[in-house]
Amino acid sequence: MSTAKRTCPDKHRPSRRTFALGAGAALAAATLPGPFVLRARAADPVRIGLLHPMSGFYGNAGRQCRAGAEMAIADVNAEGGLEGLDGAKVEAVNADVQSVPESAIAPITTLDDAGVLGVVGAYASGIAIAASQAAADRGLAFCVDVGVSDRIVRRGLTNTFRLGPGYAQAAVMLGDKLADIGPAARSVMIIHVDAPYGRGVKRRLGDVFRQVGLEVRETLPTAVNISDFRAIVRRVEEVDADILVPAVYFEDYANTVRAVKGSSKTPRLIASLFGGAASSPNFVSEHTDIAERIVDCAHWYDAGFVAQAARRKAAAERDIPYGHEVFMTYNATRLLLDAIDKAGRRDRQAVIAALAGSTFDGHGMPYGRTRFVEGQNTGASPAITQVQGSEIRLVAPKRFADAELLFGTLATETPEEGADPVPADAEENAATGSEGYRPATQ
Secondary structure, three states: OOOEEOOOOOOOOOOOOOOOOOOOOOOOOEEEEOOOOOOOOOOOOOEEEEEEEOOOOHHHHHHHHHHHHHHHHHHHHHHOOOOHHOOOEEEEEEEOOOOOEEEHHHHHHHHOOOOOOEEEEEEEEHHHHHHHHHHHHHOOEEEEEOOHHHHHHOOOOEEEEEEOOHHHHHHHHHHHHHHHOOOOOEEEEEEEOOOOHHHHHHHHHHHHHHHHHOOOEEEEEEEOOOOOOHHHHHHHHHHHHOOEEEEHHHHHHHHHHHHHHHOOOOOOOEEOOOOOOOHHHHHHHHOHHHHHOOOOEEEOOOOOEOOOHHHOOOHHHHHOOOOOHHHHHHHHHHHHHHHHHHHOOOHHHHHHHHHHOOOOOOOOOOOOOEEEOEEEEOOOOOOOEEOOOOOEOOOOOEHHHOOOOOOOOOOOOOOOOOOOOOOOOHHHHHHHOOOOOOOOOO
């Protein structure tokens, strides 16, 4: 592939909550009836809402999302602010949710009262669904950062916009990529947690795999916090599928892979759908000995984008991994700010209209320009990644890929330095004789 750098464009039970209102205490803003228009001087900052689970089950992910949004705001301000609003700087108004959808309603009211022009959030799909509906009721633009449920953009809401791909699109892309390996990879076994997340993966991928000609030999349900992996290993050996798809939570994922890779008979590929191994820097650093060659279809960035190195450096300076929480929220924030800039006025309806017609291409993702249809960016593409040499490499989409998919016997150790990789099609030809405690992405 070409190594030319791509250039930058021009310029988620109501309970007690604690709201961290960043942007200072002076949040009062005069409003006009009808379409929300903020009365402000050109020098006054533009406020946007950041809604993330800073506490509870998703707290760590929420904090990384928040960091990504803050990085985006810092970059826009360093670039001179919003040109369409006479160089106005951007301020964040922060709100916490407690990792459950019901806790997302009241913070939207707080953000509305603070005079924000739009909201970015809210990591988990369920939280984003609740929050975006509440934002719609108040005429607020809502830019989804990480959430992948297709319900988010299938409710007829005109205020909700998702830059990244959804679950169904990713399932199809993964199925197509695995089917393209050829005759050496024709059978699949799915191990799934017996919970909505795991059952959803089983249904969706099972249907897709059958449609592309892959044999689903078995779907094996498991509990959370597996203590004994011997039965799983025995069953994996008995089924003897070419490809293993784990759909379990983070720690169970690591332990499942470790047990399977240490068995006498291993699958030739381990792949996941938004599974968090091959697209999680934390997984690779914490489980280097077992991460090699794991595949994930999820979110990933375009390493050739000219500003990507600076964004990665900013994350490193904050001592956070440059994972999907960071770069997806960074991009959702830039998307919202680009629309506010293009709207050229502090008018919520004008911001929503600018998002609907957005052609934003400053995201640094393996996409083209944005084109929203009913709130979904049809220009988005899922990314397929694979751990190779202890690094996360992008293997699809082909236009942005920096590696080829490797397929073959799995090993617990990483390849020797300088060893030549074996592309999937090369090993296929040789074989045939012819020339979490959480899902990482919500």
